Amino acid sequence: MSDEINMTISIPTDADGYVLLRCEHCGTYFKGTPSDLKDDGVLHIFCPSCGLISENYVTEDVLELAMKMAKNAVKDMIYNEFKKMERHSTRGIITFKTGKRPKHENEDPIRSGIEAMEICKFPCCKRTAKIKPLLKMTGAYCPFCGVKNYEIE
16 A cells, blocks of 8 residues: 555636635735746745734635545545455454445535636736735735835735
8 A cells, every 4th residue: 555645636716817825823815827827936925914924825615625535535545454354264263344335525626716806917927916005005024025015006
């Protein structure tokens, strides 16, 4: 049995190509393009609302799906090991019967969610992100360099 399990979760983009993110400090949602988020020139991602750097910006939907996928994989692994034990204990004083395969939890696909955001151009980095309209009016931190911008286009 292998010690490593690889699972892939597809996080969809909205119609404009932005991915939903959530700050773990203040809970603010914002969006960035996958190319900007993966860019090697971007050292950290800053929250546009509080300006802090989070360890991760994973939303609750992604975490729920990851937990369901992990539980289903573990159920399958345990069942398969019990099935092996059943095959090896067919002859002898003690026998082992596995029973039915456990039911899987539904792994519903993730939706892009929250659409009430506006695309903002950050002049400091010449990049864009989607933020709440209120943040756009009051000023927001650039998600790519952390500079507070008061006049966002």
